[in-house]
Amino acid sequence: MAVSKLALPATSGKSCKILLGLRLLALSATLSAAIVMGLNKETKTFVVGKVGNTPIQATFTAKFDHTPAFVFFVVANAMVSFHNLLMIALQIFGGKMEFTGFRLLSVAILDMLNVTLISAAANAAAFMAEVGKNGNKHARWDKICDRFATYCDHGAGALIAAFAGVILMLIISAASISRLVQPNKCCSTTASPSVVP
C-alpha cells in the first residue's frame, strides 16, 4: 500500500480563528508575566541600629535576579511567548503553506514541550514566592513580604498572568493534538484535504 501524505492547506476556518485568539491571549499573558517580573525591583532604606542618638540607615534592594527561580521564570516566559509569536506568524502568514504530516506533528510536539516548560517555571516561582511570603520557621527563614510589599505585589501579578498562560497553553496543546488525530478539524468546509498518493 502506498504511503499517503495527508496534505491540507492552512485556511482560516472558525476553529482556526479560535485557536489564533487563544494563542494571542497566551502570548499576551506570558509576555506580560515576563515583563512584570523582569522589571520587578524595589529599594528601601531601613534603620538598622543606633549609634548613640543617631540612627544608622542601610539601603536594601529586592530584585528578581536575587532568586534563581525568578530568573528561570522570566526566561521561560520569554521563550514561551516567542514560541506563541512564531506560531501566530505561521498561521497568519503561512496561508499558502501546506501542512504536511511532519509539520503538524512538530507543532504539536513544540506545544507540548512549551506547556511543560511554562508549568515548571510558574510553579517554581510560586513556591519561592510562598516561602518569601510566609517564611519558613523550620529553616529559620524570615518572610520578606512585610518589608517589600510592592515587590511582592508585582510578583503576585506576574504569577497570576503566568498561571493563566499555563491554562491557555494546555488548551492550545490539546487543540494541536486533536488536530493531529482528526486533521479536518481546523480547516473550513471549502478547503478539502488532498491526499497525494
Place this chain on the structure above:
Amino acid sequence: MVKLTKRIGGLVLRLAAFGAALAALIVMVTSRERASFFAVSLEAKYTDMAAFKYFVIANAVVSVYSFLVLFLPKESLLWKFVVVLDLVMTMLLTSSLSAALAVAQVGKKGNANAGWLPICGQVPKFCDQITGALIAGFVALVLYVLLLLYSLHSVVDPFLLQKS
C-alpha cells in the same frame, strides 16, 4: 513483529517511569534527620517545606497512574485518553520537580540578599537524600517525556509520520 517490539518497548518505558517515580517518592518520604547545634535541636523532615510535600503528592499520583496504565489492554479505546493524561502527568512531574529544586537550592546555597542561611551544613544526610529524590524525579520526568512521544506515536496514524 515490529508492533510487538514497540508494545514491549512502551511497557518497559512505563515500568521504568513507575519505578523512578516510586523511588523518588520513597526516598523523599524517608528523609529525616535530627541535628542539634548550640542548645537548639532541630529535626528536618520533608514536611517542613510545602514544595517537598507537593513533590511527594505529585510523584504518588504519577506512580499510581503509571501502575494502572500498565494493565491497560491493547485494543482499549482509552488509549486516546492516555495521550492527554500523559501530558497532564508530565506537567505535574515537571512542576513538582522544579518547585522542589528551587526550594532545595535555597536550602543548599542560602539567599544572601534575603538573609536566608543554608541549612545543608547542619543536616547533611537530609540534604543528600533530598538530592537523591530529586535525581529520581528527574529520571521519571525524562522517561515520561519519552512516554508522551510514544503514546502520541501509537495513537496517531503512523503513516502520517513517514516522509516519502
